[in-house]
Amino acid sequence: xxxxxESPGDPGTASPRPLMRDLKAVGKKFMHVLxxxxxxxxxxxxxxxxxLILCVTLALMLQRDSVDxxxxxxxxxxxxxxxxxFGAVTITLNSKLLxxxxxxxxxxxxxxxxxxxxxxxxxxCRLVLLADPGPVNFMVRLFVVIVMFAWSIVAxxxxxxxxxxxxxxxxxxxxxxxxxxxISWMILTFTPQ
Amino acid sequence: MAAVDDxxxxxxxxxxxxxxxxxxxxxxxxxDPGETPKHQPGPxxxxxxxxxDELLGNDDSDKTELLAGQKKSSPFWTFEYYQTFFDVxxxxxxxxxxxxxxxxxxxNFVRLYIRSNPDLYGPFWICATxxxxxxxxxxxxxxxxxxxEKTYHYVPEFRKILWIIPQKAVRWILVMIAxxxxxxxxxxxFWPAVREDNRRVALATIVTIVLLHMLLSVGCLAYFFDAxxxxxxxxxxxxxxxxxxxxxxx
Numbered sequence: 001x002x003x004x005x006e007s008p009g010d011p012g013t014a015s016p017r018p019l020m021r022d023l024k025a026v027g028k029k030f031m032h033v034l035x036x037x038x039x040x041x042x043x044x045x046x047x048x049x050x051x052l053i054l055c056v057t058l059a060l061m062l063q064r065d066s067v068d069x070x071x072x073x074x075x076x077x078x079x080x081x082x083x084x085x086f087g088a089v090t091i092t093l094n095s096k097l098l099x100x101x102x103x104x105x106x107x108x109x110x111x112x113x114x115x116x117x118x119x120x121x122x123x124x125c126r127l128v129l130l131a132d133p134g135p136v137n138f139m140v141r142l143f144v145v146i147v148m149f150a151w152s153i154v155a156x157x158x159x160x161x162x163x164x165x166x167x168x169x170x171x172x173x174x175x176x177x178x179x180x181x182x183i184s185w186m187i188l189t190f191t192p193q
Numbered sequence: 194m195a196a197v198d199d200x201x202x203x204x205x206x207x208x209x210x211x212x213x214x215x216x217x218x219x220x221x222x223x224x225d226p227g228e229t230p231k232h233q234p235g236p237x238x239x240x241x242x243x244x245x246d247e248l249l250g251n252d253d254s255d256k257t258e259l260l261a262g263q264k265k266s267s268p269f270w271t272f273e274y275y276q277t278f279f280d281v282x283x284x285x286x287x288x289x290x291x292x293x294x295x296x297x298x299x300x301n302f303v304r305l306y307i308r309s310n311p312d313l314y315g316p317f318w319i320c321a322t323x324x325x326x327x328x329x330x331x332x333x334x335x336x337x338x339x340x341x342e343k344t345y346h347y348v349p350e351f352r353k354i355l356w357i358i359p360q361k362a363v364r365w366i367l368v369m370i371a372x373x374x375x376x377x378x379x380x381x382x383f384w385p386a387v388r389e390d391n392r393r394v395a396l397a398t399i400v401t402i403v404l405l406h407m408l409l410s411v412g413c414l415a416y417f418f419d420a421x422x423x424x425x426x427x428x429x430x431x432x433x434x435x436x437x438x439x440x441x442x443x
Contacts, residue, residue, distance in 0.1 A: 094314070097275060097276050097314075099276065099279070167284070168281075169283070171283050174318065175321075182325055185332075189332065
């Protein structure tokens with residue numbers, strides 16, 4: 001568990017941290033993202049395991065199945081990974097350059113955890129795609145993705161907005177919007193052959 | 194001290210030493226917090242700000258104020274140096290974007306909005322948005338064609354024909370309009386700065402800027418819409434992005 005602001009725990013302790021405790025911490029943060037309220041948990045006890053799990057899950061699900069459908073244009077695992085992490089780093093840098101008082105890893109943690117609604121959207125889309133394709137199918141997926149996109153933005157703004165002075169909040173939130181928009185786009189246009 | 198020498202304002206010796214005297218002047222005396230930050234859509238922007246007349250009329254005071262407001266005194270390898278490029282508020286970014294979309298001949302964009310406070314936020318995120326917008330819309334046309342193919346059998350010919358012909362024509366028109374607007378803004382902005390130089394140099398610079406701009410837009414159009422290939426989009430947009438950044442910073 002995070003004692004200090006910056007460190008997620010002391011790796012030098014004699015006894016290894018139990019796995020269940022870490023998993024519980026990650027799960028608790030998932031709940032905080034799904035029901036965003038003004039709380040400091042994500043910021044205080046930041047960890048990067050949750051974002052890593054989410055990013056890997058998303059990248060795996062967005063991957064193309066077969067080699068010969070490469071031309072249809074689907075992101076490979078590495079592309080999704082790079083986009084997510086580069087995007088998160090860029091947003092964090094932007095927030096710090098604008099004068100926000102949030103630390104680098106805290107911001108990464110928040111952005112990573114708020115991908116959870118979009119990962120859920122990806123799961124739902126995958127299930128919906130098992131049904132027969134058609135305009136109804138597309139509409140359902142579009143609706144789900146839009147709702148989850150809005151949820152992600154609201155969740156991350158609830159955590160990040162307080163760290164900026166009020167006259168720059170929109171400047172700091174816009175890149176977050178762009179980031180989740182691109183991820184939502186990748187989810188929406190995913191069509192397995 | 195070394196950072197002060199790196200600034201190009203070497204002929205203004207007095208101002209340079211005064212900058213060294215107060216290196217941590219964080220408040221810019223031009224961007225007055227008392228000035229109205231609200232949008233004024235109807236009347237021209239210069240009417241509500243008194244200091245504009247002084248700045249636009251008197252060249253010397255403008256340059257001195259520009260220098261006195263310089264706060265880039267940190268060496269370039271520290272974080273604070275880059276933070277000075279992001280010292281903008283939301284309304285300032287909006288104003289600058291509006292100014293770039295609606296060129297007003299006679300009002301210099303740099304003098305009116307930027308003054309001594311250039312920012313990196315606007316250019317960077319506008320370029321990033323441009324990159325993604327191009328990637329998405331190039332993908333969109335491709336996607337819609339595919340979608341049409343899979344679901345409707347009678348629509349594809351319909352969609353392909355109707356989609357491509359208006360698409361091409363409308364796109365070209367829109368690109369020409371956009372090119373005209375941003376080209377005129379760029380020209381008007383750089384013309385006063387370049388006017389003092391030799392005539393040929395001035396002309397060459399302007400022509401290069403306009404040419405690069407045209408190349409960029411035509412390249413975007415031709416490459417991304419006529420031959421949508423998503424795998425190559427991310428890398429190529431990165432290259433184009435650098436061209437835009439190079440063109441705009443030149």
